[in-house]
Amino acid sequence: QVQLVESGGGVVQPGRSLRLSCAASGFTFSSYGMHWVRQTPDKGLEWVASISYDGSNEDFADSVKDRFTISRDNSNNRLYLELNNLRPEDTAVYYCAKGVGVYGYRPQDYWGQGTLVTVSS
Amino acid sequence: DIQMTQSPSTLSASVGDRVTITCRASQGISRRLAWYQQKQGRAPKLLIYEASTLASGVPSRFSGSGSGSEFTLIISGLQPDDFATYYCQQYNNYWTFGQGTKVEIK
Numbered sequence: 001q002v003q004l005v006e007s008g009g010g011v012v013q014p015g016r017s018l019r020l021s022c023a024a025s026g027f028t029f030s031s032y033g034m035h036w037v038r039q040t041p042d043k044g045l046e047w048v049a050s051i052s053y054d055g056s057n058e059d060f061a062d063s064v065k066d067r068f069t070i071s072r073d074n075s076n077n078r079l080y081l082e083l084n085n086l087r088p089e090d091t092a093v094y095y096c097a098k099g100v101g102v103y104g105y106r107p108q109d110y111w112g113q114g115t116l117v118t119v120s121s
Numbered sequence: 122d123i124q125m126t127q128s129p130s131t132l133s134a135s136v137g138d139r140v141t142i143t144c145r146a147s148q149g150i151s152r153r154l155a156w157y158q159q160k161q162g163r164a165p166k167l168l169i170y171e172a173s174t175l176a177s178g179v180p181s182r183f184s185g186s187g188s189g190s191e192f193t194l195i196i197s198g199l200q201p202d203d204f205a206t207y208y209c210q211q212y213n214n215y216w217t218f219g220q221g222t223k224v225e226i227k
Contacts, residue, residue, distance in 0.1 A: 035216075045165065045208055047216035059215065095164055105212040107155035109176060111164035 002026040002110040004096045009115030012086055022079040022096030022112055030054070030074035033099035035108055036081045038092035038117075048094070049081060052103035064090075086119045093117075123147050123211050127219035133227040140196040142222045144209035149189045153213035156185055156194045159221075160205045168207075169194065199224070 008020040020036070036048040049070040050059045058070055069082040079096055093116050097108035124147040134140050144154065152172035157165035167176045169185040172192055182197045196203055204226055209219040 037216075044220050045210075045218040047218070050216075061215075100170065105153060105214065105216075107167055107170045107210060107212055107216075108165075109167045109170075111166070113164055 002098060004098065004110060004112035006094065006096050006112045006115035009094065009117045011118045011120060013121050014087060014119055016086055018083045018086065018117060020081040020083065020094055020096075020115060020117070022081075024077045024079065024096075024098070027098065027110075029072075029077040031102065033101065033103035033106070034072060034079045035097045035099055036070065036079075037095045037097055037108070037111075038090075039095065039114070040092045043092075046092075050099070050103070051079070057103055083117065086117075088119050091117060091119045123150065123214055123217050125209055125211055125217050125219040127207075127209055127222050129222060130220065131223045131225060133225050134199050135227045136199055136201060138199045138227075140199050140203075140224060142194040142207055142209075142224075144187075144192040144194070144219050146190040146192075146211055146213075150211045150213035152188045153211060154185075154187070154192050155210045155212065156183075157208045157210060157218075158203075158205045159208065165208060196224075 003025045005023045035050045051070045067085045071080045093114040095114045096112040098110040100106040126145045128143050154172045156169040159165040173185045184195045206221045206223045
């Protein structure tokens with residue numbers, strides 16, 4: 001069965017960095033686009049970033065562009081999100097999600113349990 | 122950016138009720154719309170994609186319809202396991218979610 005397990009969340013000061021990781025299993029990781037989506041009580045669900053099956057294409061929400069980096073390691077079935085220059089408004093639960101298909105505008109059919117990032121001084 | 126607006130925000134219903142949730146896009150998105158169910162403390166679960174296609178393992182009491190900018194999720198015969206928050210998502214141009222509809226026990 002598909003499993004996505006996020007890690008790396010925690011409390012970090014504004015302006016600092018954090019790296020989230022997502023371990024994938026139960027499917028051919030290298031064949032699917034992957035996504036990061038975050039959620040807060042105030043703003044709800046917000047798409048953050050996406051990467052194609054082979055890492056050749058990436059997309060970012062305007063709110064994180066130039067601050068966050070997405071990458072993947074297909075040999076180890078891992079997805080990453082590097083969060084730089086963090087702001088208090090980046091505080092959220094971050095979900096790793098599997099896309100339907102190799103990439104492109106498709107929904108996400110499996111989600112991890114999420115990891116909480118808190119940006120506070 | 123495409124904005125998604127759901128109504129109502131909260132819905133009180135009883136087991137066995139037929140429940141209807143509406144989602145409106147700020148511009149036409151063809152049928153590139155998904156519905157997710159989320160229970161407290163859990164990740165979202167894909168229910169429907171392409172406006173009306175049931176995801177694998179989703180009970181047939183869930184159905185979706187619509188195209189363009191108006192979409193509907195119907196639960197025919199609400200079950201105890203269905204009390205949750207439901208989100209629509211457009212994937213016509215990047216990905217945007219509605220604000221959610223909480224289905225609570227009446």
